[in-house]
Amino acid sequence: MSETSWKDRLFGGFRKTSERLSTNLTEVVGTAKLDDSTLDNVEDALIMSDLGPSAAARIRAKLSEKKFGLNITEIELKEAVADEIAEILRPVAVPIEITAFPRPQVLLVIGVNGSGKTTTIAKMAHLFQEDDYGVMLAAGDTFRAAAIGQLATWAERIGVPVIRGPEGGDPASIVFDGVKAATDQGIDALIVDTAGRLQNKRELMDELAKIRKVLGRLNPEAPHDVVLVLDATNGQNALAQIEVFKEIAGVTGLIMTKLDGTARGGVLVAAAEQYGLPIHAIGVGEKIDDLRPFDPDLVARVIAGVA
Numbered sequence: 542m543s544e545t546s547w548k549d550r551l552f553g554g555f556r557k558t559s560e561r562l563s564t565n566l567t568e569v570v571g572t573a574k575l576d577d578s579t580l581d582n583v584e585d586a587l588i589m590s591d592l593g594p595s596a597a598a599r600i601r602a603k604l605s606e607k608k609f610g611l612n613i614t615e616i617e618l619k620e621a622v623a624d625e626i627a628e629i630l631r632p633v634a635v636p637i638e639i640t641a642f643p644r645p646q647v648l649l650v651i652g653v654n655g656s657g658k659t660t661t662i663a664k665m666a667h668l669f670q671e672d673d674y675g676v677m678l679a680a681g682d683t684f685r686a687a688a689i690g691q692l693a694t695w696a697e698r699i700g701v702p703v704i705r706g707p708e709g710g711d712p713a714s715i716v717f718d719g720v721k722a723a724t725d726q727g728i729d730a731l732i733v734d735t736a737g738r739l740q741n742k743r744e745l746m747d748e749l750a751k752i753r754k755v756l757g758r759l760n761p762e763a764p765h766d767v768v769l770v771l772d773a774t775n776g777q778n779a780l781a782q783i784e785v786f787k788e789i790a791g792v793t794g795l796i797m798t799k800l801d802g803t804a805r806g807g808v809l810v811a812a813a814e815q816y817g818l819p820i821h822a823i824g825v826g827e828k829i830d831d832l833r834p835f836d837p838d839l840v841a842r843v844i845a846g847v848a
């Protein structure tokens with residue numbers, strides 16, 4: 542896909558978020574002087590737009606440091622907010638690199654049901670394929686037959702092999718088969734779907750521990766990545782998921798999906814500020830090429846409504 546059309550999609554995707562922040566910030570201006578009361582209002586506007594109290598306080602402090610007492614127009618305020626959002630996003634906008642030696646790089650993908658995990662795995666595979674990497678999928682979410690079928694359908698559609706077992710089968714054994722097959726076939730990236738049953742933390746922890754143990758026997762470096770897929774429409778609840786999964790699954794990076802059609806895209810900034818985990822890519826639609834790594838400066842401007 543051309544960069545222009547991705548940009549359009551990005552704009553379209555974040556439209557509701559930027560409208561919300563824009564509206565909230567517009568209410569602020571009128572008081573043209575950036576004094577304490579205006580700063581209070583800016584901070585409130587950022588919190589109301591899901592950027593979270595911590596990012597809001599940080600942006601407020603920076604604005605105050607740079608522009609306190611100055612007269613500021615609405616557009617200048619939005620530009621300044623965009624600059625500070627970019628500061629927060631820059632360190633975490635880190636695409637996944639396929640660097641594992643020996644191959645394959647093993648990526649465990651976790652996330653609660655409905656977060657967009659399966660679709661995101663297909664989109665990631667597609668991204669890697671575009672870079673000429675050989676990709677294989679492993680259907681480690683054996684909890685539901687539908688999940689295995691859905692992954693297999695995607696694999697067929699994008700033309701990548703998939704390792705699968707029976708419903709209720711042992712995920713660790715599928716991962717084992719996956720690594721062996723990927724190694725034999727010279728595959729670069731093995732993406733493993735896992736069950737995301739947060740309802741039962743103990744079970745999930747045990748399952749992941751077993752997968753790690755099996756992987757460790759084949760390659761002590763694996764899994765190289767533990768990617769948590771989050772649904773942006775869940776707002777603050779998505780942040781709570783980071784907290785839990787970080788603790789129980791050793792998350793190494795995030796992918797945030799469904800940023801299209803939600804006014805809650807500010808949660809991307811909240812996640813960046815609060816957790817500092819790499820955000821590998823963002824999803825702005827249901828199509829195969831609707832997931833990309835992101836340009837933090839551009840996304841910041843889109844969110845603040847000045848792009």
Ligand SMILES: Nc1nc2c(ncn2[C@@H]2O[C@H](COP(=O)(O)OP(=O)(O)OP(=O)(O)O)[C@@H](O)[C@H]2O)c(=O)[nH]1
Pocket residue numbers: 652653654655656657658659660661688691798799800801802824825826827831
């Ligand atoms: N609008 C939009 N929809 C998305 C995005 N990513 C995934 N979806 C949709 O979200 C729904 C759930 O996605 P799945 O991939 O099935 O999610 P899952 O987490 O694997 O969920 P289960 O299979 O139910 O466990 C599907 O209808 C996807 O098309 C996105 O970035 N934007």
